Amino acid sequence: MTDFLTEELIYKKSPQEITSMLYEACIDNLEGAISALKKKDYFTSNKLLKKSNDILYRLDAGINYEAGIIADQLDALYDYMSEKLIEANIKKDVSAVEEVLKILTELSTSWSEALKNKSSVQPNTVRQKNLAYEKHILTMN
Structure with missing residues (x-):
């Protein structure tokens, strides 16, 4: 995935798709962080773990x-994973990152399944509120 998303692309996505x-x-x-940690590339692993925490x-x-x-x-769960990644970054602990990866992969799979099973029809007012919220969240720095 690229390091940035254009505003236009983001605005076309539903909050569920952005998640x-x-x-x-x-x-x-x-x-990437696991791979970098195994290679003892701590600069790269630190950068990737910080990005992961930003996403969480x-x-x-x-x-x-x-x-x-x-x-x-x-x-x-998000708080737990975030704390685990901070700890993993300090201790250079691959197993802690792998634990978070496993949890996040399960969440992602469940989320994708829920999206497939959910009706794509949303009341217009709910969709507008979600879009306004997502615009606010994604412009935070």
């Missing part, structure tokens, strides 16, 4: 807490 893209980007970064932060910021208990559990 899927963030999962994919984070997985790519984690796989954005995913966490995008949680819809009106979804109930699942939102709280997802928040806790």
